[in-house]
Amino acid sequence: MGIRGSSTTPLNLENVPVPVENVLGEIGKGHQIAFNILNVGRLKLGAGCVGGAKYLLVEALRWAKQRTAFGHPIADLGLIKEKLGEMIAKTYAVESMSYRTTGMIEQLLEGVHQGAPTASAETLAALQEYAVECSILKVMGTEALHFIADESVQIFGGYGFSSEYEVERGFRDQRVNRIFEGTNEINRLLIVDMLLKRSMKGQLALIPAAEKLADEALSLAPSEATPDEAPLAEETRLAEGVKKSALLVAGSAVRKYMMGLEKEQEIIGATSNLVMESYAMESALLRAGKKIEKSSPDGAAWDVDAARTYLHAAADRAESDARRALARIAEGDMLRTQLALLRRFLKRTPADTIGLKRRLADRALELNRYPFA
Structure with missing residues (x-):
């Protein structure tokens, strides 16, 4: 459906030898690293949705000023302004959560010396401390972007359904975000x-x-x-x-x-x-x-x-x-x-x-x- 520039294929590893110097963490506790990679992914995905929201907002603003109906730009219409205002408010909230969550994690990581033997454990602990916030940001960010992508297509009208315009690709590409890094339903249960x-x-x-x-x-x-x-x-x-x-x-x-x-x-x-x-x-x-x-x-x-x-x-x-x-x-x-x-x-x-x-x-x-x- 979307992200057509990325090739997604299965990779199977079976009985693959790993040099001891390449082992991450402790043997038998790799699941802890895997789970915290999900926390990082959720944090980045939620914050990344802010960038997508801003991009689509610019496209919607440009089109609303350019497209005319009944002799006026559709940007003058109340129902279009309502959409734009809601898009801005949702972006503001998710962006605020992004700043807050990353700031709290950074504070915990300030005393971690990356070259120290305990660095890995301390980093994992910091991410685990804010695992709930990472899940919240992932769900709220992806659902806000979905709303904004949908409303952008609506502002474009029939043109938004055409691949000639960026909002069509934006709508397709963002859909998988609610599935990435654990579905939003799973994250709701996890929270x-x-x-x-x-x-x-x-x-x-x-x-x-x-x-x-x-x-x-x-x-x-x-x-x-x-x-x-x-x-x-x-x-x-x-x-x-x-x-x-x-x-x-x-x-x-x-x-x-x-x-x-x-x-x-x-x-x-x-x-x-x-x-x-x-x-x-x-x-x-x-x-x-x-x-x-x-x-x-x-x-x-x-x-x-x-x-x-x-x-x-x-x-x-x-x-x-x-x-x-x-x-x-x-x-x-x-x-x-x-x-x-x-x-x-x-x-x-x-x-x-x-x-x-x-x-x-x-x-x-x-x-x-x-x-x-």
Whole structure:
């Protein structure tokens, strides 16, 4: 279908002698290296999707300004601006996750001396530490690029279906990304599995946090949220609400199914979606917040618009996933109680995402590119 310049063929190695100086790691523990190669691949694939997204965005911007309908460039049309704005917001979120994840891994690797005997083990440990984030970036990056490739073809209309235009190749080539480095379905299962295993080992306080939320669900204590006019204050509360929603669903699922949870893949997938949205929302917020600190709310206006656009859409998706999972897990009064708590976590005033997307699209059309450095 795609990547036609790359020849993919099987390579079988059977009883191949390996010189001792060429052995990687310890004999019998090669699987650890193989698994961490997957972590590296997921990290690079997710980050690489940002480049593909930017490339397709430029193509879509160029075509939208060039193509006319009803006497005007289609770039003037609201539905086209909505597509462009959404493409920009998704790219911003994935790019923010890429910066954050690679930065955290680099910090762990700063003290590693590559020539030392322990370098290999220390590098593997650093990658394993952020295996969850690598999987999140892979899934979110590839699915964002798929959306952007699809919308680029749509903006081109019938021309986008022709091999004469780059967006056709872009759509074909990107499709395998959701299969590379472990399918997105496998990675969704892995994200929850890794988090639960860390919790069972006491490395992550997921269960105590979920139990605290369960107590909160029974008491339905008044919300402690207070009005805050600071930039992105509402969005910060939303990100926290999605994180709580993930704990609510995960805790409820573990209590009901225990070891049988692995058979409820739909619930695991929904929980994984909540975890991923939480990481993406927080990453976009952190990036926009740093831009505000370095300049001013006005100087960071485009970052704020991108973050708000992404976060409000993400909250809608998260609420839908949480409701779907809770409806499977609970019933009757317990379900109504959990849904009431979910509404409190994600209570929000709808943002004018139409206006936000228009502003992002106008900025990109003015610059003829993705509007962030």
